[in-house]
Amino acid sequence: MDSFVEATMSSPVYDEMRGGDGAIRPHYRAFADWLERTPPDRIAQKRGEAERLFHRVGITFTVYGEQSGTERLIPFDLVPRIIPADEWSRLEAGLAQRVRALNLFLRDIYHEQAILRAGVIAAERVLGNAQYRREMQGVDVPGDIYAHIAGIDVVRADGGDYYVLEDNLRVPSGVSYMLENRKMMMRLFPELFGTRSIRPIQHYPDLLLENLRTMAPVGVERPTVALLTPGAWNSAYFEHAFLAQQMGVELVEGQDLFVQNDTVYMRTTRGPERVHVIYRRVDDDFLDPLAFRPDSMLGVPGLFAAYRAGRVTLANAIGTGVADDKSIYPFVPDMIRFYLSEEPLLANVPTLMLYRDADRAEALARLDELVVKEVHGAGGYGMLIGPAATRAEREAFRRRILAAPERYIAQPTLALSTCPTFVAAGLAPRHIDLRPYVLSGESIGLVPGGLTRVALREGSLVVNSSQGGGTKDTWVLAATETA
Amino acid sequence: MLSRHANELYWMARHIERAENTARLLDVTYRTSLLPYQVGEPGLAWAEPWSVPLITMGLATAYYQRHPVLTAENALRFMILEPSNTSSIYACLRAARESARSVRGAITSEMYEDLNSAWIEMRAYDYDRIQALGVSDFLDWVKMRSHLFRGVTFGTMLRDEAYHFLRLGTHMERADNTARILDTKYHILLPSVADVGGAVDYYQWASLLQSLSGFEAYRKIYSDVIAPRRVAELLILRDDMPRSLHSCMNFIDDTLKLLCDAHSREAERQAGELHARLHYGRTDEIMRLGLHEYLMDFLDHISRLDGEVSKAFLVPTD
Numbered sequence: 001m002d003s004f005v006e007a008t009m010s011s012p013v014y015d016e017m018r019g020g021d022g023a024i025r026p027h028y029r030a031f032a033d034w035l036e037r038t039p040p041d042r043i044a045q046k047r048g049e050a051e052r053l054f055h056r057v058g059i060t061f062t063v064y065g066e067q068s069g070t071e072r073l074i075p076f077d078l079v080p081r082i083i084p085a086d087e088w089s090r091l092e093a094g095l096a097q098r099v100r101a102l103n104l105f106l107r108d109i110y111h112e113q114a115i116l117r118a119g120v121i122a123a124e125r126v127l128g129n130a131q132y133r134r135e136m137q138g139v140d141v142p143g144d145i146y147a148h149i150a151g152i153d154v155v156r157a158d159g160g161d162y163y164v165l166e167d168n169l170r171v172p173s174g175v176s177y178m179l180e181n182r183k184m185m186m187r188l189f190p191e192l193f194g195t196r197s198i199r200p201i202q203h204y205p206d207l208l209l210e211n212l213r214t215m216a217p218v219g220v221e222r223p224t225v226a227l228l229t230p231g232a233w234n235s236a237y238f239e240h241a242f243l244a245q246q247m248g249v250e251l252v253e254g255q256d257l258f259v260q261n262d263t264v265y266m267r268t269t270r271g272p273e274r275v276h277v278i279y280r281r282v283d284d285d286f287l288d289p290l291a292f293r294p295d296s297m298l299g300v301p302g303l304f305a306a307y308r309a310g311r312v313t314l315a316n317a318i319g320t321g322v323a324d325d326k327s328i329y330p331f332v333p334d335m336i337r338f339y340l341s342e343e344p345l346l347a348n349v350p351t352l353m354l355y356r357d358a359d360r361a362e363a364l365a366r367l368d369e370l371v372v373k374e375v376h377g378a379g380g381y382g383m384l385i386g387p388a389a390t391r392a393e394r395e396a397f398r399r400r401i402l403a404a405p406e407r408y409i410a411q412p413t414l415a416l417s418t419c420p421t422f423v424a425a426g427l428a429p430r431h432i433d434l435r436p437y438v439l440s441g442e443s444i445g446l447v448p449g450g451l452t453r454v455a456l457r458e459g460s461l462v463v464n465s466s467q468g469g470g471t472k473d474t475w476v477l478a479a480t481e482t483a
Numbered sequence: 484m485l486s487r488h489a490n491e492l493y494w495m496a497r498h499i500e501r502a503e504n505t506a507r508l509l510d511v512t513y514r515t516s517l518l519p520y521q522v523g524e525p526g527l528a529w530a531e532p533w534s535v536p537l538i539t540m541g542l543a544t545a546y547y548q549r550h551p552v553l554t555a556e557n558a559l560r561f562m563i564l565e566p567s568n569t570s571s572i573y574a575c576l577r578a579a580r581e582s583a584r585s586v587r588g589a590i591t592s593e594m595y596e597d598l599n600s601a602w603i604e605m606r607a608y609d610y611d612r613i614q615a616l617g618v619s620d621f622l623d624w625v626k627m628r629s630h631l632f633r634g635v636t637f638g639t640m641l642r643d644e645a646y647h648f649l650r651l652g653t654h655m656e657r658a659d660n661t662a663r664i665l666d667t668k669y670h671i672l673l674p675s676v677a678d679v680g681g682a683v684d685y686y687q688w689a690s691l692l693q694s695l696s697g698f699e700a701y702r703k704i705y706s707d708v709i710a711p712r713r714v715a716e717l718l719i720l721r722d723d724m725p726r727s728l729h730s731c732m733n734f735i736d737d738t739l740k741l742l743c744d745a746h747s748r749e750a751e752r753q754a755g756e757l758h759a760r761l762h763y764g765r766t767d768e769i770m771r772l773g774l775h776e777y778l779m780d781f782l783d784h785i786s787r788l789d790g791e792v793s794k795a796f797l798v799p800t801d
Contacts, residue, residue, distance in 0.1 A: 056600045057592065232585045241587035251588040256485050269489045269644060269796045270744060 014160045014417040015429055016081060027084040027477055034192060035079075043078065046188045047422060050076055053187070059180050059238055075470035076181060077421045078188070081432060081452040085479040088448055091154065091162060094346030095436055096444045097336060099150045102167060102323050103440055104339040106146035110136045110319065120338050121331050129328070130376065131321030133284065135291060139308055141317050142215045143442065148315035149208070149279075150438040151175075154346070154450075156417040163349045163414070165433065167332065169316060169324040171281045174471075175437050176239035178451040179204060179246075181473040197478035199448040204437070205246035208279075211441035212247075215313050216276045223276035225249045226266065228257070230282050230298045240281050254282070259302030262309040277313045284318050326409050327353065327375045349414065355406040363410040364401065367394045370410040371461075372401065385461060387413050416461055419472065421454055431455045433463050434474065448476035488586045489648045490797035495582035495590075495598075496652030502575035503629035504660035506622040508536045509562055511667060511694035513618055515687055516555065533558040535670045539663040540570055559618065560610055572625055576605045591639040594632070601628040644742070651738045651792070658731035659785050662778045664695060665718055668711075669775040688714055695726050715774055716766045728781060729761040735788075747795035753788045757781075 012020065017028045024032045035043075054073050083091070108115050109126050110133075116123040126132055151172025153165045182201055186193055209225065216223030229240035231253050244251035256266055257275065265272035280287065286296040291304035306312045322328065330351045333344040352359035352370075363370055367386050374382040384397045401408050418429035436450030452472040453463035463469040516532040533555050537543040542561075545568060550557040565571045569578070580602040583595050604624075613621045633653070640646050668691055688709045692698040697717055704721075705713050722729040736758040743751040769777045 055603065056596050227588075232581070237584075238587075241584075244588040245592070249588075250485055250488075251586075252485060253487070256487055267486045267799060269484055269486055269648075269742070271746065 012159075013415045013429070013431075014156055014158075016156075016417055016419040016432070017079075027082050030196060031080065031082065031192070043422075047078060050078070050184055050188060053184065054180075057180070059177070074177060075456060076184065077454055077456075077470050077472045078185075079420050079422065079427070080185065080473040080475045081419050081434070082475045082477065083449065085477050087162075088476045090345065091436070092446065092448075094162075094164075094344070095152055095154075095438050095446065097340065097342060097345050098152065098164065098167070098332065099147065099438045099440055099444060101332065101336040101339050102150065102169060103144065103146055105335045106317070106320060106323050107144045108339070109322065110139065110146075115335065115338055118338065120334050121328070125327060125331075126322060129322050129325055131319070131325050133319030133322070135304065135308075136317070136319040140310070142217065142313055145215060145440050146317040147320050147323070148211060148215060148317075148440055150440070151435045151450075152438060153433055153435050155349075155414055155433045157414040160417070161347065163347050164332070165349055165414075166326070167324040167329065168435075169320040171283065171316070172435070172437065173236040173239055173281075174435055174451040174453075175204060176242040177471050178437070178449065178474065179242075181451075181471055185473045197480055198475045199478050201447040201449050204447045205243060207439055207445050207447065208243070209247040209249070211439045211445065212277050212279055212313075212315055214441045215315060217310055217313055220276050224274060225277040225279065226252045226257075226275045228252055228254070228278050228280040228282055230286070234281075236281065243279075249279075254296075254298045254300050257300040257303070259300060259306050262302070262306045262311045264300070264303065264306050264312045275312065277315065279315050284321065287314075287318065325375060326373055327406070330409070349411050352410040354401055354408045354410060359410070360401070360405050364398060367398060369413060371413050372397055372408055372410045375407050375409060385413060388459075388461075413461070416455075419452075419454065421456070421470075421472075423456065423458075428458070430458070431461050431463070432472065449474035484589065484644045484648075486797055486799050488589045488645070490793075491582040491586045492589060492645055492648040493652035493655075493792075493797060495579045495586070496649040497656040498575040498579040498582070499598075499629050499632050500653050500656035501570060501660065502572045502579070503626050504657070504664065505536075505540070505562060505570060505572050505575065506625035506629075507694045508539065508660075508664055508667070509559070510619065510622045511664065511690050512536050512558075513622075514690035514693065535667045536562055538670050539667050542568065542570060556610070559613075563613065563621070564608070564610060573605060576602050576628075586645075589645045591635070593635050593639045597628075597632055597635045601632070604628075647738050647742055648796070650734060651742070654731045654734040654738070655785065655789055655792070657726060658728055658735070659782060661695065661718060661726050661728060661731065662781050662785070664691065665715075666775060666778045667691065669778075685709055692717075697724060697726070700724060711774070712766050712770050715769055719769060719777075720761060720764055720766060722762075729764075732758040732761050739792075742796065750788065750791040750795045753784070753791055757784050757788065 017025060017032065019025055051073065054076060059073065105115065113123070113126075115121055116126060147169040149172060151168040151174065153168065154162050155165050156162050179202065212225050213223050225247070226249055227240055227244040227247070229237060229244075229251055231237065234240070241251055250256075250266060252266055252275075258265055258267065258272075260272075264275045264278070266275055282298050285293045286298045288299045288301060288303040288305075289296045290301045292299070303312070303314075304318070307314055307318070330348065330353060333348055336342055336344045352363045354360045354363055354372075363372065367384070368389075370386045372384040372386070384393065386394065389397075416431040416433060419432045420427045421430040423430070432452050432454045434450050434452050436446055439445045452474045454470045454472055455461055455463045456470045512532050512535055515535075533553055534543065537546050537558065546553075546558070546561050549561065549565070549567075561568055561571065563572045566574055566577070568574060576598075580598045583590060583598045587595050608621070636646070636649060640649075668687060685708075688711065689698060692701050692709065692714060695718060697714075701709065701713070701717055704717065707713070717724055717727065719728045721727050722733055724730055732754070736754045739747075739751045739754045
């Protein structure tokens with residue numbers, strides 16, 4: 001595994017704003033000048049204002065595992081992450097390619113399973129995966145699109161190259177923060193936007209709605225779209241409400257819907273009203289107590305039958321989790337080659353699959369350097385960061401790996417790129433990642449940028465909001481912008 | 484729109500209106516409690532005005548379960564800050580904000596921000612801070628927040644069904660609350676029968692008018708001393724007084740005409756009937772029946788109408 005060893009980062013950390021020689025990179029020059037000119041007390045005052053505004057607007061999330069209903073702000077940092085035009089066009093092409101292949105993969109495994117028969121991926125990896133939904137076998141979905149909304153986590157490491165860290169194809173969240181962060185920056189510092197060509201992102205909800213409409217069951221001329229939320233106590237409730245409002249569609253809970261003759265209706269003040277497309281932010285397991293978890297109070301009895309009958313579209317489709325599972329992730333480059341006959345434009349992070357004897361031996365020998373992730377874990381829970389862990393923590397993980405090796409993967413500890421960030425002591429570099437949102441319908445669309453998350457603790461590599469991460473505005477510069 | 488959303492909007496508006504009227508009720512009580520007041524048993528007499536808001540809101544039992552003795556401080560704590568009292572200002576603002584949170588998609592972001600900041604400010608109040616600020620100033624703040632909410636709603640919201648359910652909630656609650664506040668005078672005992680029409684009586688009527696923003700209007704319209712039958716006319720029958728029962732029923736009747744269709748005729752009929760009684764009612768009849776009796780009958784009808792609205796729109800059974 002030469003590539004794996006090479007990728008184990010020893011090169012210095014890539015800083016988004018400054019080059020190795022300490023000089024400001026060209027695409028940050030205008031911002032750095034502005035920062036230089038702006039008095040620190042104005043910045044401090046604006047930081048306070050941002051916090052007040054976020055509280056007032058109620059852009060909060062609920063933290064699991066804490067006292068029920070604890071609402072917290074996701075810390076917002078004023079220094080934007082800036083992406084030059086040429087870098088973005090490469091990213092954009094790579095993301096579109098990747099999501100196209102992932103949708104083809106999902107279509108394939110729920111129909112002919114050509115990729116399994118060709119031996120590219122071992123059948124038991126897919127069919128034995130907990131995220132594989134047998135119920136979806138042979139079900140046709142409009143446009144053969146499964147992952148209508150994909151959040152692809154991208155990091156920059158290794159001297160500046162971009163890597164895909166993770167695909168999120170179930171109910172990816174965070175896009176509301178992307179939109180609110182931009183709104184906040186424009187409100188606080190309008191002068192930064194007037195003279196620069198920062199590409200706009202505010203049309204995301206329109207793009208999403210248009211996309212959902214085109215995915216309606218065949219023959220429906222004016223489809224009714226609704227957004228299905230688990231309810232006000234879900235950690236992403238703000239986002240559900242925000243998107244429903246921005247799209248002008250009803251925000252429904254399971255209790256607002258019912259199914260009659262394979263048709264889905266909302267309960268309204270004027271009687272039942274048919275729903276054609278459901279942008280659902282409820283996990284597969286909870287969608288329909290008749291088809292999946294019988295104890296679910298969040299779902300709609302009969303929804304799956306209506307879905308199978310082609311009477312309602314669900315976005316994303318049921319069963320997409322099998323394609324974003326960490327045990328499938330290492331095969332995405334192969335999927336791109338298999339379905340598109342193209343070379344991947346965006347690299348995967350080299351990954352050891354611990355069910356393989358050689359990979360496991362290597363990982364166990366280097367636990368102090370690697371990151372070990374649970375295949376089904378998400379949100380930064382259930383992972384080991386070797387270099388930061390204690391000996392006892394590493395030993396505990398070693399025992400867990402040996403007990404069930406197929407449940408783990410290992411990757412090099414990436415030296416994620418850094419971006420200057422306001423901390424108590426002033427500006428300091430902090431590690432960041434990027435989640436662009438890729439919309440698939442009749443074509444693939446994405447707004448330039450995504451959500452930049454930042455690990456606020458010094459040296460920390462975990463950017464998840466549940467683990468003390470913050471966010472930044474993300475600027476993609478138009479091609480004409482030079483400095 | 485979704486029935487669940489209509490229900491939340493209706494109750495959001497009711498809770499904001501109730502917070503305002505609880506403030507008004509406490510305001511009139513507070514003013515009354517400052518008046519000279521001499522009856523035979525001084526200990527009891529001192530606390531007497533504070534029983535009035537509890538009785539008129541139907542909260543006396545709940546109060547005595549928490550506090551064995553009636554004091555001004557306990558009554559204020561109970562009516563302003565007590566989380567378990569669903570009519571306390573704290574509980575009303577909390578409930579309104581929770582409703583707003585669950586129907587964010589149906590209201591404007593300005594409305595949500597307004598309710599959210601009201602709630603954030605409310606949470607910072609405790610009894611000592613209210614005392615330091617002054618009880619009247621705090622109650623003014625509550626009224627101001629309610630005015631703000633109405634203004635934001637009026638100024639930013641699309642005139643759609645959601646707007647109509649909000650307005651319906653506001654006026655159902657206001658009709659109920661105005662009737663209850665008017666009824667307080669019935670419960671505030673005068674020191675003796677000889678005092679009827681005397682100075683204390685006058686001041687009590689005056690502070691009641693003030694609490695319903697009716698004092699200035701009274702002076703403008705009647706340019707005369709305060710007489711109970713004119714107060715009744717002003718706050719029950721006149722349709723140009725925004726807090727009067729007639730004015731509230733105008734809104735309710737109009738709104739239900741917009742909202743109702745074949746499956747909700749009964750709500751429309753009840754509202755029309757109640758509206759007609761105010762539209763064609765006469766002060767003489769009210770005084771002959773007795774103000775207290777008239778108001779009790781009205782509260783009964785409003786409560787029945789509320790049940791009908793729920794059945795038709797808010798909590799439907801398939």
